[in-house]
Amino acid sequence: MKAVHFGAGNIGRGFIGALLRQSGYDVVFVDVDARIIHELNTRRAYEVKVAEQTVEPFTVEGIRGLNSRTDEPEVIEEIASADLITTAVGVAVLKFVAAPIAAGLVARKDSQTPLNIIACENAIGASTMLQEYVRALLTKEEWLRLKERVGFPNAAVDRIVPNQGERDLLSVTVEPYYEWVVDETAINGPAPSIHGVTYVKDLLPYIERKLFTVNTGHAMTAYLGFKQGMKTIQEAIHDEPIASRVRQALSETTALLADVHGFSEAELRTYAEKIWLRFRNPHLSDRVERVGRNPIRKLGYNDRLVKPARLLLDRGYEPQALVQGIVAALAFDVSEDEESVRLQKMLSENGVESTIVEVTGLKRDDELVKRIVKSEMED
Numbered sequence: 001m002k003a004v005h006f007g008a009g010n011i012g013r014g015f016i017g018a019l020l021r022q023s024g025y026d027v028v029f030v031d032v033d034a035r036i037i038h039e040l041n042t043r044r045a046y047e048v049k050v051a052e053q054t055v056e057p058f059t060v061e062g063i064r065g066l067n068s069r070t071d072e073p074e075v076i077e078e079i080a081s082a083d084l085i086t087t088a089v090g091v092a093v094l095k096f097v098a099a100p101i102a103a104g105l106v107a108r109k110d111s112q113t114p115l116n117i118i119a120c121e122n123a124i125g126a127s128t129m130l131q132e133y134v135r136a137l138l139t140k141e142e143w144l145r146l147k148e149r150v151g152f153p154n155a156a157v158d159r160i161v162p163n164q165g166e167r168d169l170l171s172v173t174v175e176p177y178y179e180w181v182v183d184e185t186a187i188n189g190p191a192p193s194i195h196g197v198t199y200v201k202d203l204l205p206y207i208e209r210k211l212f213t214v215n216t217g218h219a220m221t222a223y224l225g226f227k228q229g230m231k232t233i234q235e236a237i238h239d240e241p242i243a244s245r246v247r248q249a250l251s252e253t254t255a256l257l258a259d260v261h262g263f264s265e266a267e268l269r270t271y272a273e274k275i276w277l278r279f280r281n282p283h284l285s286d287r288v289e290r291v292g293r294n295p296i297r298k299l300g301y302n303d304r305l306v307k308p309a310r311l312l313l314d315r316g317y318e319p320q321a322l323v324q325g326i327v328a329a330l331a332f333d334v335s336e337d338e339e340s341v342r343l344q345k346m347l348s349e350n351g352v353e354s355t356i357v358e359v360t361g362l363k364r365d366d367e368l369v370k371r372i373v374k375s376e377m378e379d
């Protein structure tokens with residue numbers, strides 16, 4: 001069995017690629033980073049360190065790499081004979097990986113081997129987004145022929161994998177916890193047997209539970225910490241005023257999740273407590289710039305801050321801490337982060353209200369916009 005994985009970054013090497021190898025897949029990493037691809041092909045192995053004193057590091061072997069810029073024919077060939085395709089490139093990059101995937105699918109010709117393409121990104125419906133990009137590149141006839149043989153199941157992926165030090169290009173430190181949940185209703189053929197994957201019939205509760213707790217809490221910690229001049233998540237999460245706001249945000253989102261998806265309060269409390277310990281893992285060092293990266297994406301209509309806040313308001317709850325998190329996100333000013341630079345430019349040129357409307361997709365007269373503007377003025 002062969003898997004082609006796009007994105008040999010933190011999640012690609014530390015989570016998805018590692019689990020695919022443990023499940024017996026021959027793994028081909030595809031990336032635009034020539035240094036990483038060169039190292040993967042030279043060493044054919046990398047080390048995964050688990051941020052927990054009692055767990056030994058392990059080696060992921062039997063892997064190789066292709067550069068999607070310079071090895072295009074080989075990438076297409078690998079896709080043509082793959083059993084599984086996965087991505088962990090960032091949701092904004094899906095439109096670029098769609099081109100080699102579409103060409104590879106066409107090259108499968110009449111192959112009857114079922115194929116599944118799973119986008120492992122932090123977004124609701126990422127595989128569906130990828131499917132739409134791929135479909136747009138094919139003729140109607142090609143798509144009709146392929147769609148019976150290719151599945152694009154959505155997924156929720158959860159594992160904190162910080163940026164790695166530069167000491168070794170390939171070795172990666174991961175937290176011990178992970179969760180990979182896949183929508184089995186969109187699988188083509190038999191469900192791939194992947195160590196650690198949970199197949200579910202209804203993915204939305206799982207992805208929203210993850211996005212609105214782990215990602216909401218983590219992003220808020222980063223934005224509030226950044227605003228206070230802190231460098232790391234560990235520093236921010238140990239600051240009492242920040243910790244209490246993040247906890248309040250988590251109690252707002254868990255109330256919503258109980259209401260919308262029927263999770264029991266006790267179950268959510270246990271889940272949130274576990275997240276809290278994960279954020280505080282003393283063996284992980286994670287910078288606020290990484291966790292807060294791409295603030296425009298994170299302020300999106302269906303993303304981790306605005307979606308729970310607007311759903312809570314619709315239900316008559318006051319999302320006070322979430323609004324404070326949104327206000328903190330607006331202050332994220334990191335010169336290396338293109339979205340942060342764009343956000344700050346919009347704020348200085350157009351003011352707070354117009355910027356909020358533009359980045360969140362909310363209407364100017366939405367209650368949530370008023371709450372954010374008011375909170376920003378009081379801040």
Ligand SMILES: NC(=O)C1=CN([C@@H]2O[C@H](COP(=O)(O)OP(=O)(O)OC[C@H]3O[C@@H](n4cnc5c(N)ncnc54)[C@H](O)[C@@H]3O)[C@@H](O)[C@H]2O)C=CC1
Binds near residue numbers: 033068088121160
């Ligand atoms: N790091 C984390 O803790 C988690 C990240 N995620 C999600 O996983 C995805 C990847 O995140 P990370 O691994 O942290 O990012 P990363 O930046 O470490 O890795 C992304 C990789 O994609 C590569 N890439 C960019 N354009 C490409 C292209 N056109 N073709 C092939 N490869 C390309 C980059 O060179 C990089 O190696 C994101 O969607 C993120 O939201 C999800 C859960 C946890």
Ligand SMILES: O=P(O)(O)OC[C@H]1O[C@](O)(CO)[C@@H](O)[C@@H]1O
Binds near residue numbers: 122158160215218219
């Ligand atoms: O690209 P994003 O959405 O910031 O992804 C990284 C986030 O996902 C998480 O791994 C949680 O799953 C956190 O490490 C981090 O906040």
